[in-house]
Amino acid sequence: MPGAxxxxxxxxxxxxxxxxxxxSEQLKRRYxxxxxxxxxxxxxxxxxREKYGRDIVARLCLEEVREEDKLIVMEGVRNWEExxxxxxxxxxxxxAVHAPQSLGRRGYCLG
Incomplete structure (x- = not known):
């Protein structure tokens, strides 16, 4: 969810x-x-997703990965096909990163 x-x-x-x-940035570039x-x-x-399959965003993201990239975070997975x-x-x-909307954006920080 946004803001989680x-x-x-x-x-x-x-x-x-x-x-x-x-x-989402990879998809925005295409947009x-x-x-x-x-x-x-x-x-x-x-x-x-209808035209290219439900994993299209993941495929676009993999285009950003180089052979030397060993530890990668894909932020914003949306479906099981990805x-x-x-x-x-x-x-x-x-x-999974989840926070109830009731928390809002209170500036919590992970250290």
Missing amino acids: GKSVVSEVFRNKGWKIVVM VKEGLPGESFEKFASRM VELFKRVGETLIL
Whole structure:
């Protein structure tokens, strides 16, 4: 969910030397190039998944990974097909970040 703290967790991993790939950013890049006039980002994402498969965003993200990247966080996995693709590519650990909306953005920090 938006605001749950995914980017905070990613930052902890980044500080420890991990590569961070924000999945929505990969799709946004594609949206800028291929979005239809007046098409919302959400509609574009749905159209891409319908056209190319539910793992399209994961495939776009893998284009950002280099051979020397050994420790990678894929921030923002949306469906099981993306998880399955990552599992076929390498050892995969799923970390769910969840916070109730009632907490809001109170500035909690992981150290």
